[in-house]
Amino acid sequence: MDDELKQSLKKQFDALPIGVQKAISAIDLPTKLQEVVKNNKLMLDQAGGLETETILVLFGLEQLDKYVSNLKENVGLSSIQASVVAHDVDELIFKNIRESLKKIN
Numbered sequence: 001m002d003d004e005l006k007q008s009l010k011k012q013f014d015a016l017p018i019g020v021q022k023a024i025s026a027i028d029l030p031t032k033l034q035e036v037v038k039n040n041k042l043m044l045d046q047a048g049g050l051e052t053e054t055i056l057v058l059f060g061l062e063q064l065d066k067y068v069s070n071l072k073e074n075v076g077l078s079s080i081q082a083s084v085v086a087h088d089v090d091e092l093i094f095k096n097i098r099e100s101l102k103k104i105n
Contacts, residue, residue, distance in 0.1 A: 005052070009055055009059060012059045012060070012061060013059055016059065016060070019101060020101065022100070023097045023100035023101050024058055024097060026096075026100050027093060027096045027097060027100070029054075029055075029058075029093065032092045032093050032096075033047070033050060033051050033054065033089075033093075034047075035088075035092060036050065036085060036088045036089055036092060036093075037050065039088060040081065040084060040085050040088065042075075042085075045076075046075050046076060046077070049071075049074050049075035049076070050071070050075055050085065050089075052074070053067065053070050053071055053074060053075060054089055054093065056070075057094075058093075058097070064094075067086055067089075068082045068083055068086045069082075071085055071086060
């Protein structure tokens with residue numbers, strides 16, 4: 001992830017409601033992503049792409065319903081791999097954020 005993208009993502013994160021920021025911060029995103037990478041035996045470049053695509057969804061810059069197709073196109077995963085990875089991300093990351101948001105509200 002280049003510096004310009006990091007700056008843009010930081011601005012987008014800062015623009016999110018405080019509750020959403022807290023929910024995202026509470027999940028230890030790097031550790032969860034590493035777990036998905038390890039479980040799915042992704043390569044280093046794929047790990048970076050997975051991180052980017054996941055953050056784009058979390059920050060509201062990409063729609064969740066395009067997540068699997070973005071994993072195929074931008075990370076280079078097959079349809080089956082993308083579905084499996086998306087399921088893992090949902091279980092380890094998205095579900096936890098949904099639960100955190102429910103507790104906040």
